[in-house]
Amino acid sequence: MSAQSGSVMRTLGQINHVILFIEKTILILLMLGMLVFGFLQVFSRFILKAPIGWSEELLTYSFTWASFIGASMAIYTNSHFSVDIVIKHFPERFLKSIRFFVSLLICIFAAFLLFMGTRLSIANHIQRMNILPISMFWAYLAMPVSGAFILIHGIEKTVEILLDIEPGTMEEYE
Numbered sequence: 038m039s040a041q042s043g044s045v046m047r048t049l050g051q052i053n054h055v056i057l058f059i060e061k062t063i064l065i066l067l068m069l070g071m072l073v074f075g076f077l078q079v080f081s082r083f084i085l086k087a088p089i090g091w092s093e094e095l096l097t098y099s100f101t102w103a104s105f106i107g108a109s110m111a112i113y114t115n116s117h118f119s120v121d122i123v124i125k126h127f128p129e130r131f132l133k134s135i136r137f138f139v140s141l142l143i144c145i146f147a148a149f150l151l152f153m154g155t156r157l158s159i160a161n162h163i164q165r166m167n168i169l170p171i172s173m174f175w176a177y178l179a180m181p182v183s184g185a186f187i188l189i190h191g192i193e194k195t196v197e198i199l200l201d202i203e204p205g206t207m208e209e210y211e
Contacts, residue, residue, distance in 0.1 A: 042200055049193045053113060056186050060110050067103045071096055091168045098166075098176045105183035112143060113190040133198060140195040147188035154180025 074092045082088040111117045124135060158181060162174040196202075 046196065046200065046202065049189075049196060053190060053193050056189055057110065057113055060106050060113075060186060063106050064103060064110070067099050067106070071099050071103070074099075094166055094168050101176065102179045105179040106186070109183045109186035109190065112187050112194070133201075137195065137198045140191060140198055144188055144191040144195060147184050147191050150184030151181050151188060152184075154178075154182075154184050 074095055078089055078092040078096070081092075108117075124132065127135065154177065158174050158177040161177050162172050164173040165171065166173060166176065
């Protein structure tokens, strides 16, 4: 590998590690919030017999954010499901092409999610949530944020495939 491609991989690796840190932080905060507000909802509903109206809405949008951010992390860690039984029947020489095609599809989907999510977020910035006095912009923002994260992770995976770098060996370039 040339020094220039090593520099590119090092930069991509550093960007991806920053994004992964952001994703983990967001997920930890969301999970803690969902735990606390879920407990408060159950406690107030069944013990106090006076449910908190806004907690269900907050839990719903927190779960939405957690799902999108979790999907992005799964792209980075190659944790999404795959149909290995089909790929095992292909000759070895086609595997790189298949991995490249899948990675390219991920990047295309992420760009679509980023573009359409941004349009949807902007289009719904006036709309308010049913109970909480918050703009729906913040709920829909999960789509373009995760789209951007998935796109950056996908670009790194695509470059790894093009440069014949085995997944998981990126740490040596950081």
